[in-house]
Amino acid sequence: MSNRAEPSFRESVDLMFNRAVALMDLPPGLEEKIRVCNATYTVRFGVRLRGQVHTFTGYRSVHSEHMEPVKGGIRYAPEVNQDEVEALAALMTYKCALVETPFGGSKGGLCIDPRQYEEEELERITRRFAYELAKRDLIHPAQNVPAPDMGTGEREMAWIADQYARMNTTDINARACVTGKPPNAGGIAGRVEATGRGVQYALREFFRHPDDMKKAGLEGKLDGKRVIVQGLGNVGYHAAKFLSEEDGALITGIIERDGALFNPAGINVQAVRDWIVRHDGVTGFPDARHVADGAVVLEEECDILIPAALEGVISLDNAARIKAPLIIEAANGPITAGADEILREKGTIIIPDLYANAGGVTVSYFEWVKNLSHIRFGRLQRRQEEARHQLVVDELERLDRYLGDAWTMTPDFKTKYLRGADELELVRSGLDDTMRTAYQSMSEMWHSRDDVRDMRTAGFIVAIERVAASYRAKGI
Ligand code: NAD
Numbered sequence: 001m002s003n004r005a006e007p008s009f010r011e012s013v014d015l016m017f018n019r020a021v022a023l024m025d026l027p028p029g030l031e032e033k034i035r036v037c038n039a040t041y042t043v044r045f046g047v048r049l050r051g052q053v054h055t056f057t058g059y060r061s062v063h064s065e066h067m068e069p070v071k072g073g074i075r076y077a078p079e080v081n082q083d084e085v086e087a088l089a090a091l092m093t094y095k096c097a098l099v100e101t102p103f104g105g106s107k108g109g110l111c112i113d114p115r116q117y118e119e120e121e122l123e124r125i126t127r128r129f130a131y132e133l134a135k136r137d138l139i140h141p142a143q144n145v146p147a148p149d150m151g152t153g154e155r156e157m158a159w160i161a162d163q164y165a166r167m168n169t170t171d172i173n174a175r176a177c178v179t180g181k182p183p184n185a186g187g188i189a190g191r192v193e194a195t196g197r198g199v200q201y202a203l204r205e206f207f208r209h210p211d212d213m214k215k216a217g218l219e220g221k222l223d224g225k226r227v228i229v230q231g232l233g234n235v236g237y238h239a240a241k242f243l244s245e246e247d248g249a250l251i252t253g254i255i256e257r258d259g260a261l262f263n264p265a266g267i268n269v270q271a272v273r274d275w276i277v278r279h280d281g282v283t284g285f286p287d288a289r290h291v292a293d294g295a296v297v298l299e300e301e302c303d304i305l306i307p308a309a310l311e312g313v314i315s316l317d318n319a320a321r322i323k324a325p326l327i328i329e330a331a332n333g334p335i336t337a338g339a340d341e342i343l344r345e346k347g348t349i350i351i352p353d354l355y356a357n358a359g360g361v362t363v364s365y366f367e368w369v370k371n372l373s374h375i376r377f378g379r380l381q382r383r384q385e386e387a388r389h390q391l392v393v394d395e396l397e398r399l400d401r402y403l404g405d406a407w408t409m410t411p412d413f414k415t416k417y418l419r420g421a422d423e424l425e426l427v428r429s430g431l432d433d434t435m436r437t438a439y440q441s442m443s444e445m446w447h448s449r450d451d452v453r454d455m456r457t458a459g460f461i462v463a464i465e466r467v468a469a470s471y472r473a474k475g476i
Helices: 009-021 030-035 082-098 119-134 154-167 194-206 210-215 234-247 269-279 294-299 337-346 359-373 382-406 413-418 423-448 455-474
Strands: 039-049 052-064 070-077 104-111 144-148 226-230 250-256 259-262 289-291 304-307 326-328 349-351
Touching: 009 030, 009 082, 009 337, 009 455, 030 455, 039 082, 039 119, 052 070, 052 082, 052 119, 052 144, 070 082, 070 154, 070 359, 082 104, 082 359, 082 423, 082 455, 104 119, 104 144, 119 154, 144 154, 144 359, 194 234, 194 326, 194 349, 194 359, 194 423, 226 234, 226 294, 234 250, 234 269, 234 304, 250 269, 250 294, 259 294, 289 294, 337 349, 349 455, 359 423, 382 413, 423 455
Parallel strands: 070 104, 070 144, 226 250, 226 304, 304 326, 326 349
Antiparallel strands: 039 052, 052 104, 250 259, 259 289
């Protein structure tokens, strides 16, 4: 155990911010303006449950309003506190800037263990929390648009949207007050998988950059790479599933609340997920070794480590023992500032949270645009696209007949080419493009300057430059 003091989560984010601005040339005062959190609202409200009034504490923090609405998830967890919410709100500002979604940063949280409540109780608590936030415009399509985070999902977002609509009956854009809603309540195809899908696209892009791979001492493709993932919730499950099923990666470790599963030959992600749903944990899963102290599996040999649960899991305590040459921060803030320093000294390559888990906010942006335009993506173009493709196919078929045995169309070309893109395909395409472009801007900054020694600092510089440009344009 190290005797160096561990900064809080918010201090960690500030330290990372400071490291980046030290390499920038911002006008005096602007640095402070960008760094500070504009406002944090704390609310305590009572809900009558099981015959007595229960008091809950919730937060909504707005970090930067250089663009509005501000955006950021709502987390349900017993440990939620002001420091955490402010750190997460700040990360949202930099994340949105890095992936060019036109939002400021915000975050919310409710101190609650959702597993202790029945669905009907959670609905009443969520509606009451949403009421408290909406009446102060902290939920609003033009000002503040929440999304899911740890402990919340489509169900909670649908309740929030409905609560806002009940309070604002004439707001035609009411559905755009929150993202991550289910498809039948104004959601968008591909939002649930978006953050995990974004992690997959981020890794694919990393593996398209041989120089970056070399820095991590990795070569080849994702195929066969050994991956350890912590947290098989929304983000971790989708990331691990896609990487194993579509890219051939080997998931050798899965760390959950009740311990970890380890199997060097690979673990079937879907089977573990099904097991968790049935048994409320990974314990007893037959096809892997169970390790009671799950966190030690973070220190196992692997090629890629994906922390996808909570913050601060790689700290001064264990950083020196982490063996993975590449860590992708699917969770927010899984590596403390102190651990970050140790890992950088060791040469570990870190794909930072502000980029790695930006898939969620990217697809949330698409959902918000869809809600404001009141039409699903692809509805106008799909059949027209198919009709134009049909013209080409007709011509090719004519050629096919003319050339006889000398040439023939590839068997499934016609079916694949004729099909116009549906919403899911368009969303994935937009997400892929976003993740590639943001990676490239970060990687370019990393390689173009000798004093920028890691991807996190590069990402922060790109993001802060954009926020600063926005403030300058406004004249602040
Ligand atoms: P989730 O609640 O769906 O999943 C979290 C998982 O982590 C659960 O399976 C839980 O059992 C597990 N877990 C909790 N404590 C653990 C522990 N001590 N050790 C191991 N596992 C533990 O949450 P999520 O939405 O997947 O979010 C995970 C992380 O990703 C958070 O940091 C969140 O801020 C970040 N994130 C989420 C989204 C999103 O769209 N959901 C977007 C961006 C970032």
